Amino acid sequence: MTVLRSAVDAGSPDFQANREAMLDKLAELDAEHAKAVAGGGEKYVSRHRDRGKLLARERVELLLDPDSPFLELSPLTAWGTDYQVGGSLVTGIGVVEGVECLVNASDPTVKGGAINPWGMKKGFRAADIAAQNRLPTINLVESGGADLPTQKEIFIPGGRTFRDLTRASAAGVPTVAVVFGNSTAGGAYLPGMSDHVVMVKERAKVFLGGPPLVKMATGEESDDESLGGAEMHARVSGLADYLAVDERDAIRLGRRVVARLNWKKQGPAPQADYAEPEHDPEDLLGIVPSDLKVPFDPREVIARVVDGSDFDEFKPLYGSSLVTGWAQIHGYPVGILANARGVLFSEESQKATQFIQLANQTNTPLLFLHNTTGYMVGKEYEQGGIIKHGAMMINAVSNSTVPHISVLMGASYGAGHYGMCGRAYDPRFLFAWPSAKSAVMGPAQLAGVLSIVMRQGAQSRGQVYNEEHDAAMRAMVEGQIEAESLPMFLSGMVYDDGIIDPRDTRTVLGISLSAIHSGPIEGATGFGVFRM
Known part of the structure; x- marks a missing residue:
């Protein structure tokens, strides 16, 4: 039998203490998420509503298929900075007319939706996710363009936004812009470089320079509507493909655009008859010790995440500080690497390298579950070749071409963070639990x-x-x-794609794997030189 058994005692004092500590962290996380949801605050939200406009998240909710999930990405962007938590932008993956899409929605209650350095960074990450996973992009636009006081940080790198749109189009991945209000200056190129454009009548304003700038630059007198109004763009310039009577009509038209894309996934479909885990995901609250120096068995996590709690462990007696094996999540095959006792030795490094190669041979995505203090140090281990073996594992991770997903459960320190596919190694998705910590060392x-x-x-x-x-x-x-090293600090820096409730891990991984399979899954045909 390959169904994992569990030794978790949910009634033990240690488990209860761990659970309470995790719930406290989740309460803190909810409070920070609330700041992002609040946007620019009550004053600006009320002003926006008084103008008869929907909020950013309301627009997203109407765009998505009823009762379908929305995996919000990077919600704590800019946490710990002088900017609004969330970065004046809502991003995530949702289903529109049965098609998984990357959705970006400007939050006009935060400085009119102007893009600041952190919102720009968040947008870049969203574009990477769309490109890597072959996801159509829908931009719900109402933005005054760049936050001008920060132009020195935005102007030069900000052009990548438009580059990414044109590259998506060239790759045959559709881009849609639904314009609800201002889309000015550089922001005018956002609809200008999208494949499909919807504009709201008497609301959308798209121009390179507004009336004041035109007056200063040319002396010409003009008004918003004749210069860049939705009806002008629908009738005269041709920039608007569809003219909507109001916001809800614009969202309806955006959905119809997606319905006509004739979009097909290129990755293999999941098995339809998978089973839920045998063990209660509620237990995930108490499995990770509040003191990360105390080890825990990652099989207890795997048993509550994978289909049927069914896990075929690879090399269980060798390199036992790293658990490796094969499973399914929501019908999608995965190879799992999970730290068991923190430290990575030479045996674990060699085991991981072989396992990653096998996953690439069978076109199997990899899931990395982090709880590592890094590679072992000391004279005995240096003489035994820990540098060579650690480098071998990092080489394999670097050159593996099957999709990777990383989840930081506990510690993720030093080069162990790299070997377990940290942010610099381009995992398709990287999430953290509230218990996670990451730094060069403790x-x-x-x-x-x-x-x-x-x-x-x-x-x-x-x-x-x-x-x-x-x-x-x-x-x-x-x-x-x-x-x-705390997760909210790292999430604010956009070093992860979000901090998640451990109980939601299976759902988040299922959505991520489904998005990944929008594109083909192909393993590497060669690796770099392995130092033996």
């Missing part, structure tokens, strides 16, 4: 290394080392690294 270890280096420097100069200063330095560094 806060205490990093502070200790700095202390040793400073102590040795003082000794080499013949100086007396100041122990009080050392204690203060260590406390400051530990606090800084702890804060910078």
Whole structure:
């Protein structure tokens, strides 16, 4: 039998303590998500509604098929900065007329939907996801263009937005723009470079330069409607393909555009007769210890995520700090790599390399479940070739061409983050649990290394080392690294695609795998040089 058994005791004090700690983190997460949902605040939301306009998330909800899921991406963008949480943009994957699409919606309650540096970064990530997974893109536009006070950070890299649209079109992946209000200056190129454009009558305003700029540049007197109104673009310039009478009509027309795309997935279809996990996903709240130094068995997570809790483990007796094996999630085959005891040794690295090669031979997507402190250090391990073997694993991850998904459950430190397909290694999706932490190393270890280096420097100069200063330095560094390794900080930096409730992991992975299979699944035919 390959159905995983569970040793979780949901009534134990440790489990209950872990569960309460996770629920506290989820409550904090809900409070931060609420800031993104609130947009620009009550004043600007009321002003927007008084104008008879729908909010960004209401537009998204009307666009999507009834009762279909929406996987919001990067909702905490700009957390911890001076900008509004969410980055004035809502992005995510949803189903429109049966077609999975990448949806971007400007939030006009935040500075009129103007794009700031963090919203731009969020938009770039969304474009990457659309391109990598062959997803049609729908832009719900109401934006004043660039946030001008930050133009030095936006103008040069911001042109990538339009480059991505034209490249999608060239690749045969449709792009749709539904314009509800202003789409000015550089933002005018957003509908200008989309395959299909819908504009709302008497609301949409699309022009390179508004009346004040035209007056300054040319001396010409003009008004919004004759310069860039929806009806003008529908009747005169030809920029608008469809003229909507109001916002709801625009969304209806956008849905009809998607319905006529004749869109087909290129990846293999999932098995239709899969079973739900044998074990309760509610248990995922209490499996990860609040102290990440305490190991946990990732099989307990796998048993609550994969179809039927059915898992064929690969090399179970070799390199046991890394669990590898084959399973299905919502009918899609996956290969899973999950850290069991944190540290990666040479055996785990070699095991992972072979497993990744096998997945590429069979065109099987890979799921990385992170809880690692990195590769083992020390004289014995350096002499045993840990650098070569770690490099072998990272080589395999780097050159693997099957889709990767990463979930940070616990620690994800050092080069172990790289070997387990961290952000720099382009996983199709990367999510974090509220319990996750990621940094070059643990806060205490990093502070200790700095202390040793400073102590040795003082000794080499013949100086007396100041122990009080050392204690203060260590406390400051530990606090800084702890804060910078927390998931909300990293999510604000767009280093993940969102922090998820552990109980939603199976659903999130199912949506991600379905999106991935919009394109072909093809393994690598060759790798780089493996140092043996």
